[in-house]
Every structure is written in C-alpha cells, then in structure tokens.
Amino acid sequence: MNLTFRISILSDYHIGAGYGKGVIDSVILKDKDGLPTIRGTTLTGLLRQGMWELLQLNLLSGHRKCGQSGASGNSYCIDDDRGSLCPVCRILGSPKHPKIWKISSARVEKPSILKSGKILWRNRVNPRIRTAEERKLFSEETLGGKMDFSFTVANESDDKDALEEAAFIVAAFRMIRNIGASRRRGKGQCRFHLINISPDSFKEDGDIENKMLEIFKIKWLENKEINIIEKDEQINQKLEKFSAKKSFNLILLTKEPLLIASRNESGNRFQSIDYIPGYTILGALAWKVANKCDLTEETIYNKFIRLFRRGGIKVSPLYPCLRIYDDIYPTVPSPLDFLTCKLYLGFKENGGHGVKGFAIDKDEPKKCNECLNEGLETPLEPLNKFVPLYPEPKTVDVDKREEMHITIDPKTGRTRTGDLFSYTVIESGQYFMGTIEIENWDDFVNLCGIDDSQGAVSFELRIGKASSRGYGLGQVWLNEADTQITFLGKPIEKRINLTQPITMTLITDTILVDRWGRFYSTLNKEILEQILGVEVEEVFNTYVKTKNIDGFNAHLGLPKWRDCAIAAGTSIGFKIKDVESNNEIIERFKELEERGIGLRRNEGFGRVAFNHPLYDKNKDVSVRINLPEYMRVSRREEKIKNFERRWHNYLTENLKGDTFSQDEWRDEWRAVSRWLRENSKMAIDDITGMFRDFHRPEKIIDMVASKQPHREKKIFLNDESKGKYGQDLLMKVFEELSNKLKNENDTIREYLKTRAIEMLADYIESLREVEE
Ligand SMILES: [Zn+2]
Ligand SMILES: [Zn+2]
Structure with missing residues (x-):
C-alpha cells in the first residue's frame, strides 16, 4: 500500500533539527540537484510526534500501552501479536518488531517554479576538512514560503492491518501544524494532506483523505472492526505454475544515497563500502518478500525457505559499472x-x-x-581500483559523500553529546552490476510481486542501512544474459593454454576451510592443488589479502556469524604438471569458474577466474550492455550534478587560505557573500563589473552599506594585502565561470550560473565561519 502526502508550507521555515526519541536526523537538506528536500528521518520524527499527540487524547487512552505511546512501564510494547501493539510500535517498529512502513524523502513538487535565489543555505561545514563542529550543525537553512512537497509512506502489504495503520498515519500527519527547527516559535507553518493511495481498490467515491479519517474513527476511536476483502487467494493460485531456472545480469541504479556499513565502524562513524555484497542483495530481496507475503502460511514459507535459505537464489556482489553514454560495462576489483x-x-x-x-x-x-x-x-x-571489462584500460571510482546526522533528545529538544554521526554514503545516480541465478523463476516472481509479462523485469529495491529513512532506494533491472561471461569477458578456452603459466584470481571474496572447518587465510601450492584437483608443478607468486565477513539474515532471527575470507583480487600464478588429458582439465577449470569455490557461494562468495582477460588488456572482450530508457539517469540531472562537483572542486582548490576570513575585513566579506547570494541571478559580466569597480571606495561602501550597517569606512578591497588579493581571486573565479558556462546550452546555463554564484557565496561564508 502506498500513501502519497502533500506538505504545503505556508510560511518561511528553518530546518536543521530533529524530533522524537532516538531519531537520527539529517541536517543536509539540499539534494544532489540543489533542490530542497526533507529527509525521511525528519518526516518519521514528525509522524512520531503526531501519533504521540493523538494518543494523549482521552478517546485514545486505551491505545497507550508503552513508553512510546505515553503509558508507564515498558518503554516499548513487548507483545508478539501485531494487533495488540500500541499504534507507535505497530507503525514505527520496536526492538522486537521491524518497522514495515517506509517513509520516503519529500521532494519539491514543482522544481521549475522554484526560485533558486530564495534558498538561503548557511553551510557551516568546513569545506577544507569536510567536518562540522557540533554546535554549528544547527545552522539555519531558510526556505522561502508557500511551496509544496510530496512524499510517500509505503508498506509492501495491502491487508487489513495495513489499512488500519494507514488510517492512523493519515490522522497523525493531520495533527502536524509546523515543521522545522523554529516550529515552537510559530515558524514553518504547514499542512499535511493525503493526496493519493494505491492500489486503486482502496479508492472510493469521494475524498480519500476523508475516507481514511472515517476508517480512523471506526477503528481507533470507536474500536470497531472495518471490512475489507482479503486478496491472498490470487497469490496462492499463481504459485502453482510451472517454473524454470533463469540467469540475469542484475543492474542496480541508486535512486537514493546508499548506506552499507562495513564492519570497521569506529565510534560514531559508519563507513560505507564501495560495492554491494551479494548477501546484502539477498537480504533485501528476502525482506521485500517477507513484507509482502504471509510467511506463517506453510506453502509460502516453504517456497521462501527454498529460495533464500537453500541456495535457490545465487547472487554475486554488485560492483560499480563503467558507464559510457547509455552503455554500461561490468568491472571487477583489480x-x-x-x-x-x-x-x-x-x-x-x-x-x-x-x-x-x-x-x-x-x-x-x-x-x-x-x-x-x-x-x-x-x-x-x-x-x-575497480577495472572494467572494456577494450581500453580504465579504472572506475565510486562517487561517495559524507553526511552528518544528530540524535535529538525528545524531552529537552537538544542534541545529546556524542550523538553526532557521520555516514559515508554511496551517492545516488550510479550503476552497479552483478549476476543472479534463480532456480525457480515463477516462485520468485510471485513471492516478490514482480510483473514479468512485458519481458523486461525491473523493480524497486530498498537496500542497506537506514533503508526506510530516505536512503537505499535502488531501481533493479534484470537483464537476461549468459552470466558466465559477465565478469569473465570470454569463454575459458580463449583464455588458457595449459602448457603456459596461469594466473588464478579471486573475483569475489572467498571463504575456504580445511577439512576440520578451519578458515584458510592464505593460498599456497598445497591448497591450490586441493582446489584444482590437479598436480601443480610450480607456484610463482601469491598476492593474498584477508578480511572478516558478517552474515545476513536478521530476518529469520538467526544469529549473525562471522567468517574469515580471502579477499577479492587475491591472485596466484602457477604452472600445472605436464598431463595427458588437457580437455578434462579445461572442463574442470570451467566448472570451478561456473560453480565457484568454498563456502556461501549463493551469497556471491568464491568466484574465480583463470587468466582473466584483464591480464591481456581485455582483448576480444565484449560485454557492453545498453541501458533501456527507464534505467537512464536524466541528462539534465546529471549535468547539474557534474557541474556542481567540478565547481566545488574548483572552489576548494582555488580559494584556499584565510583570504576571506581575516578579522579586519570579516564583515565586509560577509557583505560580499550576501550580496553575491542575493544577486546570483545577475549576469556574470555585471557581477564582474561590480567587483572591478570595488577599488573605488564609494561603490563598495554603497553596495555593502545597503545590505549591512558598516562601522568603519575603510577602503576595503583597495587594501593592498588581503582585500585586494581576494578581489583578484574573485575576478579569476568569475572568468573561470564564464569559460565553464560557454559550452553549456542555453536552457541550463542560467540555472548553472545562479547555482555557481550561490555556491561561491556559501563557500566564502563557510571559510569565514570556520574561523569563528
Ligand atoms: Zn508500544
Ligand atoms: Zn613511477
């Protein structure tokens, strides 16, 4: 079930703080396109607040059952039965029950009418070291009034429980009247409205919001039963269909930033790794199914177990792709x-x-x-690095970014010391590719609720940490293909000659154990002979790295286990002893490449390659994959993103030092920064003209004075040291900007120019503030 809400902002608002117990809130409110966005975390906090306020009403006192809903005793509901939990635990989850409603980030509904000059960013993050001081995180980000955002609240299930909870969510959001950090001072007035619901079967004549509030009244205020028709029958019938095995390239486009924490989390810092492990994908698929289907039903449960626990699905890790226009190419770790x-x-x-x-x-x-x-x-x-299966030598980097988060104490409304988190996230708009083999395609299609009638198979998947809070949304495309060559480029016969030295490379992490179940942490001649099943004449060189791996499956409540793996990229060069039956050995090697080696192969471990084509500069390799329309990132979005990245780099490289932060002229530079921001729509030539004339004192004093009271009328930019130097720097920046924009087309140039000037203003401001 999908609920779409609109937030109408009625007045200017500030944002940058969080609400609710234990909510981790993002302070970053500019999405990758420079448009304002409200993170799912903030919305979750508001929902929690709205539910709390509802539950304090006398009519709802019967639903207060734990600390979350305002009762004394346990801080969370501990019942097993979902129906007997308090609404907060039911909807937002508890340590015992997972959260099943996913709240997306809210986006501006009509970005085209948004005046970019109205967005006032005050970035207090030090751009040089990319961290922020704790207290400075509360910088306001003020947004001009009267705009609409929309977001969705979704649940994989469409049953009666979901409908009851949806009604509560609608009522709770209607309680919210203000949004943002200064809401207690009456700023950020807003209204939430339900504007759409899917599937269509829930739509009835009349206003859907009123319909939901009617259900809220019946179920939650009057404690009566509501009637809807159950649709589980259809799923059961479909499951009986004939099935077959299928193999695909699994291509994932990140639509939201992705957070996949690796094990070496130290303190409050989560590091994101730069690929997506097979077990993370398996876990996400299992989660999708578990939310959609009733696993207490025996036939469904058995199918689920066959697919996810008994190797019915085999997924490789997803590595970042090389992208060239609308084509992508797989990569492997070098x-x-x-x-x-x-x-x-x-x-x-x-x-x-x-x-x-x-x-x-x-x-x-x-x-x-x-x-x-x-x-x-x-x-x-x-x-x-990641290296692509592409005819020219290249390397591929993953675009990452650091985000700061804080935890707010709901009682005091303040941040708790030490509750400052930093996440490194994989940026949205990137492609990752791996392979997936599914034993029983029809079971898979039915359990996941995928429509494969049109041939192409594509669906949304939430993966990684914080995947219900505006992170982790990906678009998956299953591209039916010969998955044997996805990571290997060409058949083994075209890669090896048994009389010559051979290199075996691990394409993915590999878990090898000896016959007593102890992990191998190296490769040598003896272990290699065990793996290959042939005698090895000589081992030339071995390059080995090890790492620890955690298991997936929080879902079934199974304990996580930890394995020691030999890392992807490990390689060993050897020559086999002269033997008669060459064909047999080639067949054996081929099987090792197809099946993999070691443990947990269905989670993508243990993929090997003999003489990977990389060693031969990818000669005769052809694994180009053309993206279908729906998997392409819009050109405009991408252009803006690339431009911003380049411009940010340019600014950090060229405007270093304390030019804009020396005490003497701090107010003046602030005025310059403000002036730039407010005049970001002015033509570059005019802006340049203004700054060229700065050395005439009247001009700058006039300009500055109109924006800011000015105590000493010194000749600011004419000052031979820093002021003049800063002026020269800015002139260079404007010139560079003109050059950079020359090649952009008319429709986007104006937007980029305005953005660039705003970024410049922010940058000057941030340099200045760091010194405070
Ligand atoms: Zn509760
Ligand atoms: Zn050198």
Missing part, C-alpha cells in the same frame, strides 16, 4: 598483483606509470621502472 607506481598511479593511457600483473613473474621489481629511468626510486603498490 587483482592484487596488478602493481603500479606509487607516485604516478594507474595505466599509461591515463597518465600513470603503467600497471602490470606480476603473479606469473618470478622477479617482481620492487621499484617503478619509469621512475628509475629518471633517477627516482619509487615503490610499487597494488592498483586497488
């Missing part, structure tokens, strides 16, 4: 024996000192040859 110059990293074609694999090279040089020619002794180090 083999650990791919060494490069520590000073001039990367392939020669990309300006580095070159990359070479040394697994079959007995004499690995310890220094970079190119550097030696110039009399420099530079060590070699592993390339440590």
